[in-house]
Amino acid sequence: MSQIVLPLAMRRSGEAARIVVGTANDAVIDALGRPEAWPYRTAVLAGPPRSGKSLLARWFAAQGAGEAIDGANAMDETALFHRWNRAQEDSHPILLVIDGEGWEIALPDLRSRMGAALQLEIGAPDDAMVGALIEAHAEERGLALGEGALTYLVPRATRSFAAIERLVATIDRLSLERKVPATLSVWRDALEAIDGPQQARLL
DSSP states (O other): OEEEEOOGGGOOTTOOSEEEESTTTHHHHHHHTOGGGSGGGEEEEEOOTTSSHHHHHHHHHHTTSOEEETTGGGSOHHHHHHHHHHHHHTTOOEEEEOOSSOOOOOOHHHHHHHHHSEEEEOOOOOHHHHHHHHHHHHHHHTOOBOTTHHHHHTTTSOSOHHHHHHHHHHHHHHHHHHTSOBOHHHHHHHHHHHHOHHHHTOO
16 A cells, blocks of 8 residues: 655645555546646546545645646636636646535536546545555554554444544544553444444454
8 A cells, every 4th residue: 555645845734644545546646647638637526525635636736737726616616717717728737626525516617617627536445445544544643553453443444534534533532541552442442432332343
């Protein structure tokens, strides 16, 4: 499992320092490396919360590959359409990151342009990526997970970027509160706190 490490200047407070690359996002990352192949030099990136959309957008812009607009679906549509036109005039790739479910565009001209753009979406992580995400979040926190942590946690963790981040944060919190290492009892209680006792007992 590989990672994209972000330069210090690109990070924001509370954000991860790296992007874990796996089955959920490898096709997206490949496409971000080839903006010259995008229709109209435009791509729209969607994905679940905490999946690294904003981090990828900043990484894309930092490579000098093009312009990235985070939260594009919250912008004034006329202003966004003008931004798109300028990018076309300058032959400059433009990546639009959207938050939430779907993007209802009222402005017909903008809707037709975005409909013709390359549509990119980050999916759900598989087991290998769940394990890599748990390790990455633990490393960011300086949290030492005990032996066998991934064997226990990966089959029981909810397949969501946000849930995995919450799981590691909860393990860290419980370990600190109890002043004990992060081992089986802490992992089990963290799972139960997030997903309920049935998930924690999963065989």
